[in-house]
Amino acid sequence: MDQLLAYIPAFPLLGFLILSLFGRNLPKQLIGVIGAGTVCIAALITIVVGIAFLQTTPEGGAFSQLLWSWFRVGNLSIDISLRVDALTLVFIFIITFVGALIHIYSAFFMWHDRDYARFFASMNLFVCAMLLLVMADNLVLMYLGWEGVGLCSYLLIGFWYEVPSNCRAANKAFLITRIGDTALLIGLFLLFQELGTLNIPGILQRAPDYFASGSSNIELITILLLVGGMGKSAQMPLQTWLPDAMAGPSPVSALIHAATMVTAGVYLIARMHVLFQLSPVTMAIVAIIGAITLLVAGCSALVQTDIKRILAYSTISQIGYMFLALGIGAWSAAIFHFFTHAFFKALLFLAAGVVIEALHHEHNIFMMGGLRKRMPVVFFTFLAGAAALSALPLVSAGFFSKDAILWYSWSAANGNSFLWLIALAGAFITALYSTRLMLVVFWGEMKTPIHEQPAQGMVIPLIVLAFFSVAAGFIEWPHNMVHLTLFSDHVQKVLPETVMKQGLPSEYLFQAIAAFMTFAGVYMGYMMYYGKPGVRWQQSPGLSATREFLFSGWKFDQLYQFLFVKPFVFITRINKSDVIDRMYNGIAQASLRLNSWFSISQNGSLRLYIVGVLAGILFIITLQLLL
């Protein structure tokens, strides 16, 4: 079974190579088959590996395969080797399975695009890089995947490169994540200096003996890793790139900017959980960042009008939940939320893609409406996704995962009422904007005529994802209801169990409050948006200003523009011709000037020269006489 691991990333890589080298000369059908097929094969292999893993847990809790030795210098030794343990298995399952569905969808979605081959080449490369990220046995290989997904994200956000704003969005995404990546890299240096290894099992094994809990080094390392994770996962204050990243095609948003890549930060923290557990300060920071992010992004999602931007902000917000869960030590809850979120958010993006395509690339939700009757399949699948997003009790996967996070944010040893309140407010906001989205898009009267119905190939992935958005939650029930905890049993082979407080109130109470908040959000959305065209934010100037503030993402872009971009551009611009060059030109100028001075004496008058000679002789003789 160990030998099978390499094939999982190898097939998408093969697809990438074929498509990037010969893609332009292949017929479109073949491109689609190669692009989607390789990922499907990877998904099948993953399922085989997964079944083998579940049947008999391998020795050491992981399959591993050494491919070749990457580089060895001194005591630094890095291999290209893969490792699949329980945590990785969850991730590769999502990446290949959801990835395969999205690829099938895109084979139809992108059919009319000129650069069909380039699209699939980039997507396949992304899947390969993402798989390497989660399957890496050491942090350097993980960093390879980490940067690789960044590259693919860049390529795909700027896929329609002829529009300048798309390119700007791509650049922005790459740069902001790059800031996080650099922090991560510095974290690796520090980690290697302290522990002398970058092998993940080695680190996890040595760290508890080496570091004292809460020592400054471990705090620093974990904070650097956290910054890396924040960049990729679009957490405050590095979140500004994700809404702009929606410039890419919808399947890209679904795969990269909802299901997989943006959760890399969650993976990193979960993977390095031993280090994070050793540094309580960082854990608290993780929780607080998650809490703030989920609230801030949720508020922004409330007022967006572009359907994909709503979903983008909601993604940031949901990842905020995951960070919150990680920060309070609810490891399995965080991963479970990742698991369910991947399904329903991918579904929402794909369905949004269908809607946008059907309405002539209309992104504004207020130009949509009335699609409930016209596109029933899309409507029902979207409904399943939105229900999961707003965590409707018992009938949606989102409920099970989000409820766990809400419960732990109070009851875990690191949790407190403050975090719980924020999470609860977030749940209310989530329900509110989900309802708003549903009502505005699918109810009311039709404002834009439907241009085409989605192809069958696009509908099937939607249905599959909708099924999982409802059913994926049933494998993990709250403790007080049904005693079925398949997911956390599986994940806790790797991750520690959540430490709980003593003397807690009943869990039913919390579930009731959470459910109440969700329904309150839905009801408020219903009151505000049902059957009424437009929004009423504009009613008073105060509200209008607030709306403007939230709409622009709390003015973070403007702040960064003012703080970093403008000074940087200013400095580079004034120094374009290189100050130091002036210095050397100054030397050249000075010698030219001297030359012009001295050349005055060279006036060609013979008699003046003789006077000069005479003066010289007299001078020397005088010197001779005087001395």
Next chain:
Amino acid sequence: MVLLVATVLFTLGLIGVLTRKNVVFMLISVEIMLNAAGLAFVAAGSRWEQPDGQVMFLFILAMAAAEVSVGLALVLQIYHQHKTLDVENLKELKD
């Protein structure tokens, strides 16, 4: 005494070089200076009762001859090319 004559001769030559504008006269003045130097050599030779002074004078004589021949040839060329022998107008080499 002889040295005094040599000094006067040298000064005359020098003044000639400095004040004359015509190249030919300047050349003649240079010759006078050379001869003044030669005279000084001879005087010194007789003072120290050494033959070297006269040997040096022969050298100077030979050199002066060579100089005049080359110099005059140059002067001729200059006159051919510029139609003038006034040094004030001969400033081709200026900067």
Next chain:
Amino acid sequence: MILVWMIGILLVGGIACWLVAQRNTFVCRWIALIAVITAFLIPVGWYVQHQPVIVAGDNWLVHFQADWIPAFGISFHLAMDGLSFIMLLLTFLLGVLAVLCSWNEIREKTGFYFFNLLWTLAGIAGVFVAMDLFLFYFFWEVMLVPMYFLIAIWGDFNRRYAAYKFFIFTQTGGLLMLLSILALYFIHGQQSGGNYTFDYFALLNTTMVGATARWIMLGFLIAFVIKLPMVPLHNWLPDAHSEAPTAGSLILAGLLLKTGAYGIIRFVLPLFPQASFDVAWFAMLVGVVGIVYGALLAFAQTDLKRLIAYTSVSHMGFVLLGVFAFREIALQGVVMQLLTHGVSTGALFVLAGMLKERLHTRDINQMGGLWTAMPRMGGIAMVFVMASLGLPFLGSFIAEFLILMGAFPVSPVLTIIASGGLVLSALYSLRIVQKVFLGQAQTVGEPPRDLSAREWVIMASLTAAIIFLGLYPQPVLDMVRNVIGEMVVRR
């Protein structure tokens, strides 16, 4: 003996080109190509034959010594170790590509052009194997003068200015180095009781203390860091790079800069271990300043070749940082950086040359949207832009990673600032792609054609090289392990 052959073929080939070109420029090109390929095959063939010996680990793989001017202790002493071997491979690989990419570009004085090209290559190859300081200086000048002609005759609009600047800067450094060599020669001669010699291995045993060592070391160091180049001695580079013909830029960026780094590793560190250790912190600081400063300037440029030239300044800052960290990991990283930077920046210059050939401009504001017309070139450019910003799985990442990792324990603060350079490198690299290949197509009239077969060969071989170095750098690291190891021990 193979070393002599290698250099000899280039020198003779150069003269042959010059002579033949008066009758037939076509034959001349082929002579040049065959000469460089032969020179390339010599070390490759040698490697295939002697691989077991290399693994066994004698430092000095090939020796050749003959008397030249015995009266002054000057001998024709060539030797090759792992480091030299690696540099030679790079030299000839880029040499072949340089000949290929001037195939159609050079239309006048073809013979003299290839003469200069081959002689520069011979000089560079000589620099990498000369083990006699006099001979080293000789080759140092042999690579300089033909390069001056390459820029001054076949350069761009402002070529005279650039050529003079290049010549004066490097010649100043060369002069200081000559003084240092002579000082070393006399000091060693006196110490060893009248055994005056320029031989590298003999001079290694010279003992010097304090100020003497420092001044002599500075003479060498300044010559090398001008070539490297180090901020603030870098100003010749943007001008020379942007004005030189494509092959000239390729050789300048790919090889000439490397001779500076090679010189530091080969001469400065072993000859003056203590003195160089004393200036280490300063050198590292300047290296980091170079990384940041070069990146800032690169971001501001609008001339494509100038932009790439400033990225070289930035990347060479890593070399300085790594060398003076005196750690095995960092030094290995430096060797990798020399290789990968040669390949990746060379490739970028070749691309810039191709773009200029098609669009007749180097101004990136006048480009844009070229991906539509030239998807292949766009793809290749993407690879090398990513190499320049240090994306893993391309060689540059290994290099920068090792350098930073090696330097980190020595000076965390400087290393962190240098890592910040990675963000800046992303800024300027993405700007290249965005301005040139993305955006709305700006072409008036016929769109430029995509890569021709010849260009495809050039770029494909460079791409293969950079990916190979990124995925399997171990052969290179093994090759220089002993050399580096000895250097670290010596410290």
